[in-house]
Amino acid sequence: MDLSGEVAVVTGSGRGLGRAYAEALAASGAAVVVNDVDASAAEQVVSAIRAAGGRAASVVAPVGGAEVADRLVSTAVEEFGRLDVMVTNAGILRDRVLWKMTDEDFDAVVDVHLRGTFTCARAAAVRMREQGTGGRLVLISSPAGQRGNFGQTNYAAAKAGIVAMARTWAMELARADIAVNAVVPVAATEMTRTIPAFGPVIAESERTGAPFPDWLRRDEGLGTVEDVASLIVFLASAEAKGITGQAIGIGGDRLALWAHPREKATAYADGGWSADAIAASWHGGVGAEPETYGIPAPKVPEA
Numbered sequence: 001m002d003l004s005g006e007v008a009v010v011t012g013s014g015r016g017l018g019r020a021y022a023e024a025l026a027a028s029g030a031a032v033v034v035n036d037v038d039a040s041a042a043e044q045v046v047s048a049i050r051a052a053g054g055r056a057a058s059v060v061a062p063v064g065g066a067e068v069a070d071r072l073v074s075t076a077v078e079e080f081g082r083l084d085v086m087v088t089n090a091g092i093l094r095d096r097v098l099w100k101m102t103d104e105d106f107d108a109v110v111d112v113h114l115r116g117t118f119t120c121a122r123a124a125a126v127r128m129r130e131q132g133t134g135g136r137l138v139l140i141s142s143p144a145g146q147r148g149n150f151g152q153t154n155y156a157a158a159k160a161g162i163v164a165m166a167r168t169w170a171m172e173l174a175r176a177d178i179a180v181n182a183v184v185p186v187a188a189t190e191m192t193r194t195i196p197a198f199g200p201v202i203a204e205s206e207r208t209g210a211p212f213p214d215w216l217r218r219d220e221g222l223g224t225v226e227d228v229a230s231l232i233v234f235l236a237s238a239e240a241k242g243i244t245g246q247a248i249g250i251g252g253d254r255l256a257l258w259a260h261p262r263e264k265a266t267a268y269a270d271g272g273w274s275a276d277a278i279a280a281s282w283h284g285g286v287g288a289e290p291e292t293y294g295i296p297a298p299k300v301p302e303a
Contacts, residue, residue, distance in 0.1 A: 001237050004029035007080040008236060009072045011063045011120055012090030014041030016189050017140070017225045021087055024229035025236060026054035031080040034058045035072060035090065055080065063090045063116035069123040082131060085236045086124035088117040088162075089140045093191065095151045106154045113158035117165065121180075125173060134177030138235050139166050141182040141247060146258055148293050163247050167260065170245030179244040181235055184258060185228040186221050186251030188212075197298035198222065215301050216252065223252030231255070264291065 003025060013022040014036025026032045026049040034049075034056055036042040042058040049056035057079040061068045076083040091113045094105035121137050128135035144152050145159025166182040173180060186192070188202045198216070205212055217223050231250045234240055249256035265286040269277055 001028050001233055001239065003233070003236060006030040006084040006236065007033075007076050007082050008085035008087060009033040009035065009076050009083065009120070009124070010087040010089055011035045011072070011116065013087075014038050014045055017185060017187060017228060018087075018089040019045050020225035020229040021089060021232045022056070023049060023052075024226070024233050025085070025087075026056060027052065028233050028237075029054075030085065030236065031055035031076075032057075033072060033076045033079070035063065036060060037062045062112065063088075063120060064111045065115075066119045066123070069116075069119035072120060073123045073127050077127065082133075083124060083127045083135070084133075085136045085138065086120055087138045087140070087232060087236075088120050090116055091140070091155075093152075094154060096153075097151050098153055101153055109154035110158050113155065114161045117162050121165070121169065125169070125176075125178060128178050129173075129176045132176075135179075136236050136240070137166075137169060137173075137178060137180040138232055139163075139180065139182045141166075141184050143184055143186060143249070143295050146184060146247070147295050149295050163258075166247065167245050174244065179235070179240065179242075181244060182247040183228070183231055183235070184247055184249040184256075185231075186249070186254075187223060187225045187228050189225065192222065195298070197300050212252065214253075215299075218253045220298050221249070221251040221254030221256070227252055265289070 008025045008030045010018055010022040010032060012018040013034045022032045022034050022045055032049060034042050034045045039060045042060050046056040046058045057075055059072050059075050073083055092109060094109050096105050117139055124137060139162045141162045142159040144156040145163060148156050163182045166180050169180040193199050193202050201216055212223055228250050231248060247258040249258055267285045
């Protein structure tokens with residue numbers, strides 16, 4: 001897929017998924033602004049892209065505030081002349097159960113994930129509207145934001161908010177031909193390595209070089225970071241024109257479109273509902289098939 005002439009920013013791209021996104025975009029012809037808080041990691045990615053014949057520059061700074069967002073966009077313009085794609089991937093974790101989570105734990109995660117996505121997308125949208133040639137905002141969410149996850153109040157809330165922003169911005173930026181989509185990735189990362197069912201399989205694959213087993217790639221939809229990067233390239237391309245306001249999942253062998261929240265069941269009572277009337281009708285009415293919550297536990301085949 002040819003992205004020659006395109007310019008992209010990828011936040012949090014010094015390692016893991018972000019690095020895979022940056023390198024895949026560069027391999028498809030895009031110039032890439034690499035961002036990370038680790039200067040050494042960012043420079044390694046820039047060097048790798050350049051060694052492969054691509055174009056890259058780096059911005060070493062934590063996303064969150066408007067100043068860094070503006071700097072990312074200005075670097076893209078100063079180094080490569082324009083901005084076409086903004087991928088908001090940067091994130092941190094501060095996992096705690098609700099009663100142990102501090103204000104600092106909550107604020108730190110929301111600042112990087114949610115506020116960082118907002119400020120970077122806003123800066124990109126301003127530039128793209130000025131250019132008048134459209135653009136792409138690719139916002140990285142998570143299954144935790146779609147379903148919730150134990151110990152991740154801050155992370156799940158931020159990732160759910162990112163999908164809500166994608167839907168909102170898809171409407172607001174449609175006239176400017178700027179597409180906005182959320183990506184829900186599942187891949188072998190530092191976080192998924194901590195899941196007991198996945199950790200040993202990932203470690204064994206890394207030790208031996210063997211591919212992940214079919215049950216992991218297909219049934220659980222978990223593969224390598226490179227598996228996810230192909231969706232980023234597609235959404236950045238002309239082939240994705242008209243696709244906007246969606247939450248798209250990818251991992252391993254699985255590609256999926258997530259449903260947006262909608263009313264599942266409805267009931268009506270003349271004059272409105274009293275608490276007693278709700279109690280009397282709930283289990284046989286709108287509450288007959290309650291929604292599940294939480295990320296489903298992995299189903300590991302028996303040996």
